[in-house]
Amino acid sequence: MKLLTTIGFALTTAAALATNALAAAAATPAADGEVLKWRIISSSFALAVAAAAGAVSQGRSIAAALEGTARNPGAGGDLRVSMIIGLALIESLVIYTFVICLIIILG
Amino acid sequence: MEKFHPYLYFGFIPGFGEYPNVVYSWVVMAFLIVTSLLVPRALQTIPHGGQNVFETLFEAVASFMEGTLGPEGKPYFPLVFTLGVYLFLNNVMGILPGFMSPTSNVNTNIGCALTAFLATHYVGFKTSGWGYLKHFTGPIIWLAPLMVPLELISHLARPLSLTLRLFGNITGEDLVLAVLMLLCLQAFLPLPWAMQLFAIFGSFIQAFVFVLLTMIYIAGSLAGHEHDEHGHEGAHAH
Incomplete structure (x- = not known):
């Protein structure tokens, strides 16, 4: 259960980071x-x-x-x-x- | 992707430089049409020359199809044979300097893949009529809401995977050849003939894989029908 929570936390963090990165990539010129x-x-x-x-x-x-x-x-x-x-x-x-x-x- | 092919013979003709993949696939088509019109003109009992080549190819593909599809697959021999020879010539043409493989462009591949995809479903509807739709509903009818989206996605992924596999392989080969050629030219080494031989082998393997997967998809459309028939017979016997 603890492992599952850790994995879920890691996934949400990665998703949040990825959204930030995507937003940054969309904002900057290619x-x-x-x-x-x-x-x-x-x-x-x-x-x-x-x-x-x-x-x-x-x-x-x-x-x-x-x-x-x-x-x-x-x-x-x-x-x-x-x-x-x-x-x-x-x-x-x-x-x-x-x-x-x-x-x-x-x- | 035009930037990978700086020198193209047919690109210098005005009006032909914009879509080189179409022009070069016309070259392959013209070659195939001319040879297949010329060779049967003088058929002989003891073959020689071009007739030998075509007979060997026909026999090899026909015996392989017999093994994969069985006797029911005989009507689809022209489709499979044409796809195989056309794709092999398209793949191999990229090795000649001044020529490009039309299959290193996605559009040529998706034409062939959609042909194979439509042919699969045509075969399915032809052999089992509207009963072909049972393929999509799975073994038990109340599992249908679960199975139909899965089957739809897996069937729609087939042309995509056929397209991208051929495109990636041929483009990758061309890129590796170009990089090795540049390296050899810079270091005054002989041309990378080993990689070119490997590219011929890879072209054959990719055309073979495309045709093999087409045959397996057609066999799936045919074999489900057989399976249903056996099931009905079993039900009647019980």
């Missing part, structure tokens, strides 16, 4: 040098985190598919197709982050 700097830093960091998590999960799925193929080579074709679907779905999350980073930097 082409400010300081803002551009923080846009580049934040989007690079976001893309790094997304790529790391995506790489770990894609590696896990490829390892599982290879293991299954090694145990039962007859099922290799189906496993490969399912693996590619899963890889595409994992990768799309990283790609969403990339698109959002493009929007942050260029938009």
Whole structure:
């Protein structure tokens, strides 16, 4: 219960800070040098985190598919197709982050 | 996104520079139309040349579709094959200097994704009529108020995810190639041919994934019908 209260307090604080930041960003002109700097830093960091998590999960799925193929080579074709679907779905999350980073930097 | 493509051959023609993605997708369309008109003109029992290429492609895609969709998916072979070849050529064209991938613009992708989306629902309505709406209400009828918004959102997210996946992959590839090219030019290194080969592979994989997901969505529209039929038969048997 205490944990829940802590999380709720943290979330409300983050929301309040975010609203303040949004209001500040709306008030200042977009082409400010300081803002551009923080846009580049934040989007690079976001893309790094997304790529790391995506790489770990894609590696896990490829390892599982290879293991299954090694145990039962007859099922290799189906496993490969399912693996590619899963890889595409994992990768799309990283790609969403990339698109959002493009929007942050260029938009 | 035009700033990523500083030199475009067709951009120098007046009137064509404004929407290069449309112009370059016309190039792909013209190539496909001309080859598909020229190749069947001289069909032979022992194929050679272009006929070999087309037959290999047809057989590969048809056997793969047979495995994914079964015999019921045969009428949708033209849609899937055209999407696959068109998207692959669009993706690969960005590697040539002076050309751009039309798929690195969102508008080309959303055209293809909306085609796949509409085709999915057309297939659903064609195979099971108004019973296709049962797909959206979930397994139990009184869960419908909960299931309908979920299903609507998940169906509407499909074209969005197809669009953004293709767009992000192709744009990312082009950006990485451009950055590596600049680095190599500055440091007097050879051109990044390994990354270019990887870009060809990635173009193929992205076209394949697009087509595969289209096939799976069509299979979902077909298979729910089969499932319902089996359910009815089971109910009658009981």
